[in-house]
Amino acid sequence: MTAVYRAIFGYCFLVLMVRVVGRRPGRQMAPFDYILIFFIGGLTLTGMVSDDRSVTNAVVQVVTVAATHYALTRLRQVWPKFGLMLDGAPVVLLMHGQWRTEMLEEMRISQDEVMAAARAQGLTSLSEVGYAVLERNGAISILRAGSVPDAAEGTGGGEHGDSAHAAG
Amino acid sequence: MATPRTRPVEDSISKVGNELAVGEDLAFQRRWWRFETTIWILFALILAADLSGIFGRGPLAKASAKTADGTMKLDYERVLRYETPDVMTIHFGPNAIQNGRIELWVSESVIKPLGNQRIIPQPKSSILDGDGILYTWPAASHPNSVSFALAPSAPGSQKFTVRLESTGDTITRHVWVMP
Numbered sequence: 215m216t217a218v219y220r221a222i223f224g225y226c227f228l229v230l231m232v233r234v235v236g237r238r239p240g241r242q243m244a245p246f247d248y249i250l251i252f253f254i255g256g257l258t259l260t261g262m263v264s265d266d267r268s269v270t271n272a273v274v275q276v277v278t279v280a281a282t283h284y285a286l287t288r289l290r291q292v293w294p295k296f297g298l299m300l301d302g303a304p305v306v307l308l309m310h311g312q313w314r315t316e317m318l319e320e321m322r323i324s325q326d327e328v329m330a331a332a333r334a335q336g337l338t339s340l341s342e343v344g345y346a347v348l349e350r351n352g353a354i355s356i357l358r359a360g361s362v363p364d365a366a367e368g369t370g371g372g373e374h375g376d377s378a379h380a381a382g
Numbered sequence: 383m384a385t386p387r388t389r390p391v392e393d394s395i396s397k398v399g400n401e402l403a404v405g406e407d408l409a410f411q412r413r414w415w416r417f418e419t420t421i422w423i424l425f426a427l428i429l430a431a432d433l434s435g436i437f438g439r440g441p442l443a444k445a446s447a448k449t450a451d452g453t454m455k456l457d458y459e460r461v462l463r464y465e466t467p468d469v470m471t472i473h474f475g476p477n478a479i480q481n482g483r484i485e486l487w488v489s490e491s492v493i494k495p496l497g498n499q500r501i502i503p504q505p506k507s508s509i510l511d512g513d514g515i516l517y518t519w520p521a522a523s524h525p526n527s528v529s530f531a532l533a534p535s536a537p538g539s540q541k542f543t544v545r546l547e548s549t550g551d552t553i554t555r556h557v558w559v560m561p
Contacts, residue, residue: 230421234418234421234422264464264465265465298407298410299414302411302414303405303406303407303410303411304404304405304406305406305411306398306402306404306406309398309399310399320411320415345398345402347402347404357402
């Protein structure tokens with residue numbers, strides 16, 4: 215029975231950690247960010263598994279994690295406020311040639327990272343960027359100046375991408 | 383033929399600059415950042431608590447207790463961790479030796495919830511005695527000490543008692559086992 219509680223606690227703890235630590239998964243991750251993901255996952259596992267190395271424990275905990283994940287996704291669907299807490303909301307970092315410094319500081323995003331996303335879109339300078347949006351999944355979407363509202367191409371698949379990986 | 387359910391697309395995503403549908407929620411974002419700050423403070427407190435031993439295995443966790451005349455002294459940890467090895471040591475004074483042996487009664491809780499794994503040195507005999515076990519060691523002179531290697535098997539508050547049979551001195555303590 216404790217295996218179920220340990221799995222629920224481990225899952226929810228990881229969701230909170232990833233959410234609080236920052237919105238930098240996937241393509242925006244620097245090599246040292248991977249260390250964080252491996253470590254917090256590995257360390258949580260030791261507490262979840264404890265000394266029970268049986269297949270039964272593994273099956274029970276995998277099913278528990280899957281059920282908890284399903285419950286959170288359903289909850290997110292029926293209660294948008296909860297979805298906002300779980301995934302966060304997109305944040306505009308740059309708008310019409312103006313940095314939104316509060317966003318950059320609080321989201322711990324550097325101007326270099328925005329420029330890197332702009333380069334990936336074929337832009338050669340920040341002056342060509344109309345909007346830079348930090349999406350829920352941690353990707354930075356770049357909209358070329360003058361392209362709004364017609365073009366909406368981003369590096370990370372847009373804000374309605376797979377939010378199962380969202381963490382910011 | 384069955385048709386999928388549909389509904390018209392509504393422009394429900396809030397816009398930034400009245401042109402870009404982003405769904406940004408600045409009020410929520412600021413509340414979340416305040417929450418994050420609180421969480422980071424909590425993380426710092428957790429680290430400080432762990433370094434000081436509040437969660438076990440640190441200076442504040444270490445404790446000792448002794449009888450009035452110092453015949454028996456107990457070194458233990460106030461906070462233990464679930465299924466994590468720990469050692470409880472009992473030191474005996476000269477009065478503890480009677481007829482060339484030391485007899486110590488230990489409550490059953492040391493065996494069950496506190497998970498006694500082994501006793502160093504091994505007792506010559508162990509006898510079930512009420513709610514505990516009576517251990518006997520041959521002893522010629524002091525100083526003498528006995529260590530119990532523990533690995534708690536149940537989290538929460540646990541009470542244990544040790545009693546020296548030669549003098550009747552008893553020490554009872556509560557410890558906390560972290561999950």
